[in-house]
Amino acid sequence: MTNLQTNDPIFDINEVLAQMLGTVKDTVTDNWEEVKSVANEFLNRRKERLELLAELTLTGDLPIEKLKSRLEDEKLVFEAELHAIAIISKAIAQKAANAALDVLYNAIKKIFEIKL
Amino acid sequence: MKTMLLQSRFKIQSLLILLALSLSFISCKVQLVAPYDDGMVQQIETTAKEIDRFYLIMLEVTAEEENGRAYAIFQEQYINFEVELNSLLTKNKVKPVNEHSARICEITLQLWRKYKAEHKEQDYLSDGEIKLNRKTFDDLFFAMLSAEKGKQIANNPPE
Numbered sequence: 001m002t003n004l005q006t007n008d009p010i011f012d013i014n015e016v017l018a019q020m021l022g023t024v025k026d027t028v029t030d031n032w033e034e035v036k037s038v039a040n041e042f043l044n045r046r047k048e049r050l051e052l053l054a055e056l057t058l059t060g061d062l063p064i065e066k067l068k069s070r071l072e073d074e075k076l077v078f079e080a081e082l083h084a085i086a087i088i089s090k091a092i093a094q095k096a097a098n099a100a101l102d103v104l105y106n107a108i109k110k111i112f113e114i115k116l
Numbered sequence: 117m118k119t120m121l122l123q124s125r126f127k128i129q130s131l132l133i134l135l136a137l138s139l140s141f142i143s144c145k146v147q148l149v150a151p152y153d154d155g156m157v158q159q160i161e162t163t164a165k166e167i168d169r170f171y172l173i174m175l176e177v178t179a180e181e182e183n184g185r186a187y188a189i190f191q192e193q194y195i196n197f198e199v200e201l202n203s204l205l206t207k208n209k210v211k212p213v214n215e216h217s218a219r220i221c222e223i224t225l226q227l228w229r230k231y232k233a234e235h236k237e238q239d240y241l242s243d244g245e246i247k248l249n250r251k252t253f254d255d256l257f258f259a260m261l262s263a264e265k266g267k268q269i270a271n272n273p274p275e
Contacts, residue, residue, distance in 0.1 A: 031269050034266065034269060038262045038266070041258070041262075042255075042259070045255045045258065046255075048251065049248075049251055049252065049255065052247060052248060052251060053248065056244040056247075056248065059244075061242055061243070061244035062242075062244050062245075062248075066245075070248065073227055073230070073252065076223045076226065076227060077223070077227075077252060077255060077256060077259075079219070079223060080219070080220045080223045080224070080256055080259045080260075081255075081259050083216040083217070083219050083220050083259070083263065084216070084220060084259040084260070084262045084263040084266065086216050087149055087216045087217065087263040087266045087267065088262070088263070088266030088269065090148040090149045090216075090270075091148070091149050091266050091267050091268075091269040091270035092269055092270075093146075093148055094146050094147060094148040094149060094270040095269055095270050095272065097146040097148075098145055098146055101144060101145070101146070
């Protein structure tokens with residue numbers, strides 16, 4: 001065990017927190033494109049479905065009562081899409097949180113290596 | 117004064133050791149989503165492809181007229197796909213922190229049963245309805261796959 005020196009940097013909590021925050025920010029930024037591209041794809045697909053619904057209604061292939069039923073189904077499809085986005089967002093949050101915890105572990109580990 | 121400072125540092129060190137030990141004991145990793153499952157992705161892709169084929173064949177090969185699209189012709193396939201969707205739902209439900217994926221499966225199964233019941237009741241499906249059903253399931257499976265593949269982000273180690 002090395003001797004303790006009064007001027008040794010033991011654990012700079014501010015620096016560790018800043019590093020943790022930086023890691024969270026980087027992880028979220030790096031993966032944000034994934035959420036955006038999936039959300040855009042959902043929007044495009046929604047547009048195509050609504051266009052098809054409008055076309056079939058205008059040509060008389062889809063009676064009004066069936067249109068109403070299909071519009072109710074749209075709510076469920078939208079809910080499914082929101083759940084998918086929630087999973088991707090949570091996965092990013094999980095990765096960011098674990099990366100930040102790794103920063104904390106490494107900072108603590110470093111102290112052991114120096115002091116013990 | 118110097119002794120007090122040393123004592124205080126010793127206390128901080130002890131606390132850090134305690135914290136580190138606690139963290140290592142509980143292996144403190146945040147888990148917000150279920151782990152990525154390659155088998156699940158394969159099953160979703162296969163089911164999505166087969167349901168797409170089911171509706172395309174119905175649209176292209178069978179005719180609206182003369183009861184060419186009677187429910188009985190497709191009954192067995194409806195049952196097979198419902199079994200497949202049920203299996204996906206069960207697999208999703210038993211996984212921890214997986215309620216979002218389970219709900220997507222529930223919605224897919226709910227609409228599958230609804231459209232099956234409509235076909236059974238009418239004993240035919242128009243071209244327009246087939247196109248709508250095909251598109252709806254294509255989009256639901258896309259949501260399911262996006263969700264499952266999104267879980268890979270959490271599994272990737274921090275850069």
